[in-house]
Amino acid sequence: MSAYAVDVATLARKDVLLELRSRDTLPAMLLFVVSALVVFHFALPADASDRAEIGLFWIALIFTALLGLTRAFAAERDQGLLDGLVLAPVDRSAIWAAKVISVVVFLALAEAVALPAYALFFQPVGWQLVAAVALADVGIASIGALVAAMAVASRSRELLLPLLFLPLAIPVVIGGVGASVSENPASFLGFLGLYDAVFAILAWASFEYVVTE
């Protein structure tokens, strides 16, 4: 493994380990996503279409991700860890890559609960939805890790993050919903892949400017 990959793996391991010890974020995400699905069941009229349910699933997913992202840099902020990380002899983009990995891990765990819950409450889950969710996770985490770092540097942290994140997440929702609703899911999945690639490269390249003083 190259030195860069070792750095990324070490940093990602730190995040996962912190979460395993403190259990701050993940239980909240799990409870939130299930509560949101239950709320949505009552928000929908009894004769609502399957397509509306798909849309609500994506809303639940986006807001659960937002919940996780709000906490993504909590440890770094509370303990002044970010300064230490920036001083450490690692490439700054490795900090971003590690954060993306840990966010994807948390999201995947939340979805491991959310998808069966959705299948139980609403309708069976197709392969298109699983593929779209997997692709969306990468995009959400790439964008999210960057804007979360921006929001942490501001005065109104928790308030700012959704404002920065939601406009950027609109294409993810379009791609995700389209993949499940359309007769031609491949084009929407392809679009999600393109979104991931464009914003991952952009975030990877620009993260350094966001964290250095």
Place this chain on the structure above:
Amino acid sequence: MSSPNRAAAALAIAAAGLLVGGVALAIFWAPEDVDQGFSQKIFFIHVPVALTAYAFFGFGAWKALRLLSTRNSRYDLESYTAVHMGVIFGLLTLVTGSIWAKTSWGQWWSWGERQLVLFLIVFLFYSAYFMLRYSTDPGPRRERNSAVFALFGVALIPVSFLAVRIAGTILHPTVFTHDDGVAMPWEMFLAFCICLGGVLALAATFYRVELAGKRIDESLKELREQLA
């Protein structure tokens, strides 16, 4: 300070001349649209304003890129001013587009109109830019965060364009397509180009005046801090 002022004045005169001439040509000389009649004339303002907004967002991103590569904080104010102007022109685009939608289709907002939906996404994104700026303390950190966010905007525009386009094929049936942009009569096209020139000149005037104002604000703030 005299030469920038003179340039702004020249631009303002050019904008006034081109806009008056362009609008007059559009109303009295260019042929009336067969389907929409007189209401189609808003096209000569709406589309130039929309293109100007895009130009401002692109310009702001270019200045942001210059900031990140040179670390010269002069570009921060220029990028901010460009985004600020872009948001104002974006709001104007939404308003004029909404008026056009009302007169030709009878409703103020149509999710089937892709360009407007795209504009709404972009407008929300750049409004968040202001929130980011206002809630971060001034300094190099804010300059760079704003610059990175402005850069993301130019990536979001084509990606959202694609998203709205493929979504339009299934989520909302495409009722209206106006792909006849190139096929318009040459009189119409000429009037459009003059209007575009006028709006661009107006935009450049606004940009210069606003940038000068923001610079004065900055130096005033510095003076106040020195006095305090």
